[in-house]
Amino acid sequence: MPTELPSSEFDARLAAVRDRLAATDADAGVWFGATAIEYLAGFAHVQTERPVVLAVTSGTVALVVPRLERERAAAVPHVDRVETYFDYPDGRPVETAAGVLADLGVGSVAADADGAPGVMGYQGPSLSAFLDVDTQSWVDRMRWAKSDAEIALIRESATWANLGHRRLAEHTEPGAHPATVSQRASMEASQAMLDALGDRYVERVRGDGPVAAGYISGEETRLPHGHTPNERLERGDVVVTGATANVDGYRSELERTMFVGEPTDEQAHLFEVMLEAQTLAIEALGPGVALDYVDDAVDDYLAEQGVADLARHHVGHNIGLGAHEPPYIDAGWSDHCDGDHTDLAPDDATMEPGHVYTVEPGLYTDDAGYRHSDTVAVTDDGTERLTHYPRDLESNVVR
Amino acid sequence: MPTELPSSEFDARLAAVRDRLAATDADAGVWFGATAIEYLAGFAHVQTERPVVLAVTSGTVALVVPRLERERAAAVPHVDRVETYFDYPDGRPVETAAGVLADLGVGSVAADADGAPGVMGYQGPSLSAFLDVDTQSWVDRMRWAKSDAEIALIRESATWANLGHRRLAEHTEPGAHPATVSQRASMEASQAMLDALGDRYVERVRGDGPVAAGYISGEETRLPHGHTPNERLERGDVVVTGATANVDGYRSELERTMFVGEPTDEQAHLFEVMLEAQTLAIEALGPGVALDYVDDAVDDYLAEQGVADLARHHVGHNIGLGAHEPPYIDAGWSDHCDGDHTDLAPDDATMEPGHVYTVEPGLYTDDAGYRHSDTVAVTDDGTERLTHYPRDLESNVVR
Numbered sequence: 001m002p003t004e005l006p007s008s009e010f011d012a013r014l015a016a017v018r019d020r021l022a023a024t025d026a027d028a029g030v031w032f033g034a035t036a037i038e039y040l041a042g043f044a045h046v047q048t049e050r051p052v053v054l055a056v057t058s059g060t061v062a063l064v065v066p067r068l069e070r071e072r073a074a075a076v077p078h079v080d081r082v083e084t085y086f087d088y089p090d091g092r093p094v095e096t097a098a099g100v101l102a103d104l105g106v107g108s109v110a111a112d113a114d115g116a117p118g119v120m121g122y123q124g125p126s127l128s129a130f131l132d133v134d135t136q137s138w139v140d141r142m143r144w145a146k147s148d149a150e151i152a153l154i155r156e157s158a159t160w161a162n163l164g165h166r167r168l169a170e171h172t173e174p175g176a177h178p179a180t181v182s183q184r185a186s187m188e189a190s191q192a193m194l195d196a197l198g199d200r201y202v203e204r205v206r207g208d209g210p211v212a213a214g215y216i217s218g219e220e221t222r223l224p225h226g227h228t229p230n231e232r233l234e235r236g237d238v239v240v241t242g243a244t245a246n247v248d249g250y251r252s253e254l255e256r257t258m259f260v261g262e263p264t265d266e267q268a269h270l271f272e273v274m275l276e277a278q279t280l281a282i283e284a285l286g287p288g289v290a291l292d293y294v295d296d297a298v299d300d301y302l303a304e305q306g307v308a309d310l311a312r313h314h315v316g317h318n319i320g321l322g323a324h325e326p327p328y329i330d331a332g333w334s335d336h337c338d339g340d341h342t343d344l345a346p347d348d349a350t351m352e353p354g355h356v357y358t359v360e361p362g363l364y365t366d367d368a369g370y371r372h373s374d375t376v377a378v379t380d381d382g383t384e385r386l387t388h389y390p391r392d393l394e395s396n397v398v399r
Numbered sequence: 400m401p402t403e404l405p406s407s408e409f410d411a412r413l414a415a416v417r418d419r420l421a422a423t424d425a426d427a428g429v430w431f432g433a434t435a436i437e438y439l440a441g442f443a444h445v446q447t448e449r450p451v452v453l454a455v456t457s458g459t460v461a462l463v464v465p466r467l468e469r470e471r472a473a474a475v476p477h478v479d480r481v482e483t484y485f486d487y488p489d490g491r492p493v494e495t496a497a498g499v500l501a502d503l504g505v506g507s508v509a510a511d512a513d514g515a516p517g518v519m520g521y522q523g524p525s526l527s528a529f530l531d532v533d534t535q536s537w538v539d540r541m542r543w544a545k546s547d548a549e550i551a552l553i554r555e556s557a558t559w560a561n562l563g564h565r566r567l568a569e570h571t572e573p574g575a576h577p578a579t580v581s582q583r584a585s586m587e588a589s590q591a592m593l594d595a596l597g598d599r600y601v602e603r604v605r606g607d608g609p610v611a612a613g614y615i616s617g618e619e620t621r622l623p624h625g626h627t628p629n630e631r632l633e634r635g636d637v638v639v640t641g642a643t644a645n646v647d648g649y650r651s652e653l654e655r656t657m658f659v660g661e662p663t664d665e666q667a668h669l670f671e672v673m674l675e676a677q678t679l680a681i682e683a684l685g686p687g688v689a690l691d692y693v694d695d696a697v698d699d700y701l702a703e704q705g706v707a708d709l710a711r712h713h714v715g716h717n718i719g720l721g722a723h724e725p726p727y728i729d730a731g732w733s734d735h736c737d738g739d740h741t742d743l744a745p746d747d748a749t750m751e752p753g754h755v756y757t758v759e760p761g762l763y764t765d766d767a768g769y770r771h772s773d774t775v776a777v778t779d780d781g782t783e784r785l786t787h788y789p790r791d792l793e794s795n796v797v798r
Contacts, residue, residue, distance in 0.1 A: 045624065046624055048723055049716070049723055049725070049727070066712070067711050067712065068622070068623040068624060068711040068712045069622075069624065070711075071621065071622060072622055072624075086712075086713075087712050087713040087727075087729055087730075088713075088727065088729065089727070089729055089731045089732065089734075090691075090713070090729050090730040090731020090732075090734070091731070092731075113517075117516075118512075120716075120721060120722070120723040120724065121539065121716075121717075121721070121723065121724050121725035121727075123536075123725075137522075140520065177590060177593065179589055179590070179593055179604075179607065179608040179609075180586060180589070180590050180608070182606045182607055182608070183582065183585060183586035183589060183607065183608050184586060186582060186607075187579060187582035187583060187586060190578055190579070190582060191576060191578070191579050194576065194578055194629045197629070198629070199629075201629045203619070203626035203627065203628055203629065204626060205578075205626060205627060206613070206615060206624070206625070206626050206627055206641075207581045207611065207612070207613020207614055207615065207627060207640075207641050208578065208581055208582065208585075208611070208613050208627065209578040209579070209581070209582050209627075210578075212606065212607070213606070214605070214606020214607050215606055216605060216606065220602070222470065223467070223468075223470060223471055224467040225444065225445055225467060225468065225471075225605070226605070227602035227603060227604060227605050228602065228604060228605055228606060228607065228608075229602055230593045230596070230597070230598075230600045230602065241606075242605075242606050292489075312466050312467040312469075313465070313466065313467045313485075313486050314485075314486040314487075314489070317448070317519075317520075318520075322519060322520070323519070324447055324448055324519040324520065325519065325520050326448070326520035326522075328448070328486075328487065328488070328520075330486055330487065330488060330489050331486075331489040332488045332489020332490070332491075333488065333489070335488075335489070
């Protein structure tokens with residue numbers, strides 16, 4: 001039951017970016033993105049108007065943080081130096097980072113962006129106002145392939161997502177409110193996870209629990225990103241669920257289409273077509289498989305079934321520290337990689353061991369939506385389905 | 400009990416950006432940011448790797464969305480034209496937007512950014528690959544001053560946040576788990592809000608309820624952005640809460656420092672110093688007041704009390720559609736506005752009617768943190784405190 005990333009992971013990640021750095025003319029790698037900083041240095045924070053800057057040279061890992069993060073930053077084992085500014089804007093965060101870089105003898109950097117992201121109203125100088133900046137996306141690319149340790153955390157997340165989903169199903173009945181069912185299931189599964197893991201649980205959430213299980217229902221399911229309506233459940237409602245759990249920052253994705261009471265023949269038919277599309281996509285996954293091949297295979301099947309017009313999105317995405325990560329199972333992925341959009345090699349258009357995909361083809365009518373999502377890891381010789389809640393119709397009818 | 404922004408607000412906002420557009424050489428204003436698009440056109444969406452683009456010309460409001468948002472986009476009354484791409488990357492979102500702009504006869508734009516934000520792995524061409532792009536931050540600046548209708552929604556949010564906070568206090572007792580207390584309070588207050596508002600409730604959340612109330616406890620309160628620990632509450636614990644409710648996308652912020660059982664003399668003293676600092680800050684707010692004046696006044700008081708070293712952040716921020724918005728109550732705000740960072744006029748360094756501030760000076764020791772936060776609107780002749788949970792010590796001791 002691994003619930004925390006081992007320290008050696010960070011050593012390997014820092015070594016990998018130092019290798020990339022050595023192949024450039026830059027003196028340091030610099031990151032402003034919260035997820036990249038968490039990935040490289042193990043320092044997790046909420047990205048606000050207060051920039052956080054990570055700098056990695058051949059010899060030093062330095063972190064610039066607002067005063068309110070000093071104690072947490074100082075406790076991170078992989079960081080050699082923590083510099084603090086009081087707050088934004090008076091603390092002049094990017095100027096502070098430029099000062100640290102100068103102090104480290106850095107004249108040019110390869111950065112994930114030329115300055116802090118403009119979130120929550122941040123406006124400030126670009127880093128290139130102070131030194132030479134080239135941009136790189138090393139960490140974004142490194143995150144495509146997960147290590148065994150990362151996949152173990154996603155697998156653990158799937159276990160607690162499964163519990164949350166079971167609680168969702170148990171509390172679903174005509175007259176129940178979908179928001180309350182969602183919140184009750186999240187609370188119960190979170191409490192079980194916290195009590196079961198005990199000291200092994202890694203704190204990651206704030207004023208909430210680690211499991212989030214919930215759903216949209218009724219007509220809102222027509223929209224892939226619909227909202228939870230203020231309407232109590234009725235017999236005949238379709239429900240589209242989502243469940244996940246936060247395990248040291250990593251997550252899984254589990255979604256099911258459920259029926260409140262017996263589905264109509266049309267509902268059951270669309271469910272079965274969706275299920276078959278998902279099955280063939282899961283079976284198509286594997287090392288060396290082209291991403292657009294899987295998306296095209298689903299499209300072909302839906303066209304054959306006469307429901308191509310009910311699709312609203314591609315088949316899936318990667319997942320890990322981020323809720324959606326590249327690469328995507330999309331018809332255009334190979335073109336994308338060959339084209340001008342990125343600096344990726346054409347080889348990147350294929351699935352590789354360590355990729356972790358959601359597989360979630362969906363069908364949407366004027367009345368309801370039908371979508372499962374499972375989280376599937378690509379292995380050296382095949383795949384492993386990490387989410388394990390039953391997918392079949394009978395298991396997803398609440399009577 | 401206003402729970403939805405009236406349609407006239409969007410007319411006024413679109414008129415305002417058209418006025419700004421008319422003062423430039425550009426043919427259209429363009430936005431990629433989800434909050435700006437929601438603010439101008441009333442189209443709310445989750446920002447993912449799939450870009451959404453809003454274009455406003457003198458005669459047309461056009462929206463480019465992924466296929467999965469088409470139905471929701473088409474239902475927005477303020478949008479004249481909706482163009483869809485299937486998905487990212489194959490649908491070539493920015494190329495699609497460039498095509499719509501060309502079709503509208505647009506040759507140059509004033510945009511909030513030169514392309515879609517790089518969230519969730521999006522990588523794509525910049526807009527300037529297709530036409531002339533100047534950047535503007537019109538909407539960011541317009542959002543500083545809220546209308547009466549916006550403040551009414553924040554006031555309504557504060558009502559339901561207050562209920563969530565009351566439930567937090569009720570469920571707090573030695574032996575209770577802070578995550579479970581948080582989730583139970585959120586569930587109960589959400590259910591009350593949903594049932595009380597009925598048809599007036601505007602769907603805004605997904606697999607969850609509209610009220611979020613929760614806390615961090617024990618040693619985690621030493622960190623302003625601490626996590627909820629996996630430790631049950633004990634007598635002597637300090638708790639720092641947070642409660643809000645989503646009312647048509649708007650939110651309030653209510654935070655309290657609470658004690659599980661009787662506080663020690665030192666705890667009570669630090670609470671009272673924090674409370675006095677907050678009181679003087681709230682009383683200092685008003686139209687025409689310099690933002691740094693309020694931050695400095697708190698700093699002076701904390702220094703006088705000999706606890707200046709226990710401060711970790713500035714006094715507050717604005718709030719509305721965003722959780723943190725400028726301007727900030729920060730010692731450097733006037734310099735910031737005078738300096739090179741922004742194109743803001745020096746007048747912008749003062750509080751104006753319609754600004755909605757959180758007021759939240761905090762003190763942090765090696766053992767615990769002490770912070771209240773209230774949401775306060777600046778009016779034509781003073782202020783209105785929108786959050787109304789009791790602030791005094793006696794009301795915040797759970798016995």
